[in-house]
Amino acid sequence: MQLARATAAALVVLALSGLASSCSSAHNSTTYPNRSMIDAPRGAKYHVIRKGQNLYRISKHYGVGVEEIKRYNNIWDVTDIKVGTRIYIPPRGTIKRGSSEGKRWYKATQQATKRGSAKTSVHFIWPVNRVDISSRFGIRADRKHTGIDLRNPKGTPILAAAAGKVIFSGDGPSGYGNTVMIKHGNSAITVYAHNHRNSVKENQSVRQGQQVATIGRTGRATGNHVHFEIRINRRPVNPEKYLPRRR
Numbered sequence: 001m002q003l004a005r006a007t008a009a010a011l012v013v014l015a016l017s018g019l020a021s022s023c024s025s026a027h028n029s030t031t032y033p034n035r036s037m038i039d040a041p042r043g044a045k046y047h048v049i050r051k052g053q054n055l056y057r058i059s060k061h062y063g064v065g066v067e068e069i070k071r072y073n074n075i076w077d078v079t080d081i082k083v084g085t086r087i088y089i090p091p092r093g094t095i096k097r098g099s100s101e102g103k104r105w106y107k108a109t110q111q112a113t114k115r116g117s118a119k120t121s122v123h124f125i126w127p128v129n130r131v132d133i134s135s136r137f138g139i140r141a142d143r144k145h146t147g148i149d150l151r152n153p154k155g156t157p158i159l160a161a162a163a164g165k166v167i168f169s170g171d172g173p174s175g176y177g178n179t180v181m182i183k184h185g186n187s188a189i190t191v192y193a194h195n196h197r198n199s200v201k202e203n204q205s206v207r208q209g210q211q212v213a214t215i216g217r218t219g220r221a222t223g224n225h226v227h228f229e230i231r232i233n234r235r236p237v238n239p240e241k242y243l244p245r246r247r
Helices: 002-028 055-062 066-072 100-109
Strands: 045-048 085-089 133-135 138-140 143-145 148-151 157-159 164-172 177-184 188-195 211-214 225-232 235-237
Touching: 045 055, 055 066, 055 085, 066 085, 100 164, 100 177, 164 188, 177 211, 188 211
Parallel strands: none
Antiparallel strands: 045 085, 133 148, 138 143, 148 225, 157 211, 164 177, 177 188, 188 225, 225 235
16 A cells, blocks of 8 residues: 555656646747737737748648738748747738738838848937837847837827838738838838827838827837837847937
């Protein structure tokens, strides 16, 4: 009897240790930087990428288009995705397959030069006159925040951080809301999201400091602000390192 009890206890210990190990592995998997379960709508699933998998195979498995997965996870460059990365699979019908805005957004994100150094000769200015940073670049709520949030009252003008050409103006994917994207030279792109209204159209040339939108809280936003990104060679960088020092 004592032997049987000891054996049973040992089996329970092994089972619990195995469960802890599997939970640890799931917890340690890397979520794709731009998504979290907090943002995911009801019905979303997540998938941990394994060796030999790519977005095409994953999309076939779940019956969801590759572009839908990329837009839903804000994936700009598929080379960013590594083995062990956790991505979210949108429920069927979450994003209209082949939608006009989705195609325009993807085309815009591909206009900068492919991955390279994070250097640029473009000189940026702050996109708002009153700088009040409510969220910085980096890890936020266990995910990567790919820009900075600048809080201001609704309707405050949003300014072009540098001269360039508008390559997207419309409803951005995955909670960005009304978004403007501007290309500066061959390697730099700036993004202005959650806008109340966009003031510019695609293919329009803008000068530095020109109003391109107004502050709002469209998309997934908890308050009135502009989510501002700088991307160099398709890579999100910390905007504060490229903007003038605050006085």
